[in-house]
Amino acid sequence: MIKKILLVFLFSFVVFSTFSQQRKTLINGKVTDSLSTVKNANIINVKTNQGTFSSDNGVFRIFVTEGDSLRISSIQHITKFVIINKNNIHNKSINVKLAYNTVVLDTFELKKHNLSGSLGIDSKSVPNNKKDSLLRNLMDFSEIEFGKLRFSIDEIDRSKPPIVNTVPNSFSGAGAGGTIPFKDSERLWALRKKLARKKAFPYKIMSELGEKFFFDELKIPMDKYFHFLEYCNPLGIETLHKDKKVLDIIKIFQTESKTYLQIIKNE
Numbered sequence: 001m002i003k004k005i006l007l008v009f010l011f012s013f014v015v016f017s018t019f020s021q022q023r024k025t026l027i028n029g030k031v032t033d034s035l036s037t038v039k040n041a042n043i044i045n046v047k048t049n050q051g052t053f054s055s056d057n058g059v060f061r062i063f064v065t066e067g068d069s070l071r072i073s074s075i076q077h078i079t080k081f082v083i084i085n086k087n088n089i090h091n092k093s094i095n096v097k098l099a100y101n102t103v104v105l106d107t108f109e110l111k112k113h114n115l116s117g118s119l120g121i122d123s124k125s126v127p128n129n130k131k132d133s134l135l136r137n138l139m140d141f142s143e144i145e146f147g148k149l150r151f152s153i154d155e156i157d158r159s160k161p162p163i164v165n166t167v168p169n170s171f172s173g174a175g176a177g178g179t180i181p182f183k184d185s186e187r188l189w190a191l192r193k194k195l196a197r198k199k200a201f202p203y204k205i206m207s208e209l210g211e212k213f214f215f216d217e218l219k220i221p222m223d224k225y226f227h228f229l230e231y232c233n234p235l236g237i238e239t240l241h242k243d244k245k246v247l248d249i250i251k252i253f254q255t256e257s258k259t260y261l262q263i264i265k266n267e
Contacts, residue, residue: 011204027084029094031072033057038098041074046081064088072096184264201238202229208246218257223263232256 037058044051046069073079077098137165
């Protein structure tokens with residue numbers, strides 16, 4: 001009978017001890033470094049995979065049991081692991097101090113250059129093959145879907161000439177008025193409209209005729225596209241486009257592309 005009582009007592013003690021060890025305790029913690037508190041630090045209980053973040057004051061709360069391992073990490077700091085002990089459970093608190101993560105850069109070589117700062121002068125010292133490479137990257141149309149571009153409405157064409165200023169006319173009698181147009185403003189407006197149409201023309205014609213027409217059928221190099229248009233421009237292609245004579249433009253392109261390709265080949 002006594003043996004049975006002792007066995008029951010021992011079993012109850014073991015169960016109680018195990019339950020006590022597995023019972024979770026909510027503790028308060030604070031993360032700091034050599035300067036101040038650390039906010040937004042990531043605190044994870046490695047055993048339970050439960051985690052939290054420190055507040056703007058570096059404070060956090062997390063459930064733990066004795067023997068659990070906490071992983072505390074933060075940008076610019078070295079990750080630290082802390083084992084929960086009896087004092088942490090008893091005081092329900094823990095303080096963690098992180099060290100800064102010093103980044104050491106690899107050695108690098110500082111090269112001198114003979115650039116003057118003037119684009120016109122420095123561009124002459126750049127090798128031709130490098131110029132072609134830079135121009136090819138600048139004129140790369142591979143990422144542009146011209147089929148999705150829409151130039152059906154020209155904002156410049158929809159704009160109106162400058163408003164004519166109206167001022168009192170002292171020579172026409174009391175209450176009379178006269179108008180003095182700003183001719184310089186009208187000329188500037190017309191020039192702005194012409195320049196805008198000229199700037200939009202390469203993209204409009206590419207949208208209408210397509211990449212395959214220029215780069216596959218005519219065999220125009222991609223980095224020579226704008227140059228080819230300038231080559232054909234004296235034949236009035238921009239005026240023909242304005243008058244919607246696309247077929248005439250296509251004939252000019254087909255004819256002039258042969259001569260153009262021969263010219264750039266001989267260069």
